[in-house]
Amino acid sequence: MAKVQTKDLLDEFKLELVAGETGLDREFIMSDISRPGIELTGYFRYYPKARLQILGKTELSYFNELTSEERKARSLKLCSKVTPCIVITRGMDIPQEIIEACNEKSVPLLRSPYKTTRVVSRLTNFLESRFAPFTAIHGVLVDIHGVGVMIMGQSGVGKSETALELVKRGHRLVADDSVEITQEDYDRLIGTSPKLIEHLLEIRGLGIINVMTLFGASAVRSHKEIDYVINLENWDEKKQYDRIGMEEETLKIIDVEIPKATIPVRPGRNVAVIIEVAAMNFRLKRLGLNAAEEFTARLAETIESEKHNLEQNKEF
Incomplete structure (x- = not known):
């Protein structure tokens, strides 16, 4: 405190x-x-x-x-x-x-x-x-289309490299490596960067780069509300990953439950694009447009229609 x-x-x-x-x-x-x-x-x-x-x-x-x-x-x-x-x-x-x-x-x-x-x-x-209650979490915080996305995962999984690609795509870096989080309200978390590493990214094999110097002031911001958590993990062939999007995960930070998604990482996957789409899809969900629910409804409608057709065929 x-x-x-x-x-x-x-x-x-x-x-x-x-x-x-x-x-x-x-x-x-x-x-x-x-x-x-x-x-x-x-x-x-x-x-x-x-x-x-x-x-x-x-x-x-x-x-x-x-x-x-x-x-x-x-x-x-x-x-x-x-x-x-x-x-x-x-x-x-x-x-x-x-x-x-x-x-x-x-x-x-x-x-x-x-x-x-x-x-x-x-x-x-x-x-x-x-x-306000305060904590610090290992991860990267990026502002993607107005959505505060915190990227988490074990060391070496590619969080900073993904953040760099997102910055190149026009999004804004808030913090790399360590995100200082303050709970300003009962349901609102604000993430900032420690002053020592503000605007800096660590890229293995390249070293420390200054995002604001390289990409301009529009590529960074000092703080952002955390809306969504993306957890990166190495692809596990034995694990079943969500393929529809109906599973709702959350991560509790201090006293707030934040929506969370897990994205497996393996060669050939463009993780930055996937996270960008995940952020846009999250915005649509907040507006009441849920693609997974729409697909489930279509599927149920199709099954019901096929069932009805089978019953009619039996009558003949």
Whole structure:
């Protein structure tokens, strides 16, 4: 899990630091955000103090109606030892009691000129992405006609060479050898390349090549959602491979089940073209056009028709 400190928000969103400068190294332990409206009334029994606290127009309007003693007491309770920071939106004037409490408790007090809903949305997206589950998988990730295809298989099966052929055919490389995967939502995986090997391909016998230098900026991209997994394996004569496409395999990565297909590799097979067609067929399936189901339906119709003809012939 990534380490996130309050000072990261200053760098990312260019927020104004008003008070509590000594607490900028405070760490976030969760991605949730709180708008402490009920807490300002004095009810702190279930105060989510470890969350980022956002005070908008509604909260500050109520706060300003409190007595001076109440404002001081509520401000001190808002500033706990684990509160990462307090953010004031709409560029509003900040009551002196909150500033003094933040300085006393070393809780960073930040101010944004934007509306509360926009600030909440952007901060939530930022924290969710930083706290998202993460893993790394050995493979190659390629964007084929908008489909994020991750090519997997044992070492030496030809993953990088296949990726190179796909790039030559106009598709875009995301990562080679190692794919860093982040689960940004309950059903969404985003793959990126480690910075050390970004835009690079390793071809046995040739070495390391820079795809962006050779083929241009349009041949690479920095990240892509993973939609489909292709597993390459050496052809096994004893194994029965799916010849129709009705079998639905999946691969679980973190908490997400990704559709998967296994393609056997042997001399004479153009694996890059097969993967390209597999990606296009996957797109058609998402649009509701399934060739395997259509063939099965035709086959059943043909069998039923032949059966009917046989029954008629018996009658005569």
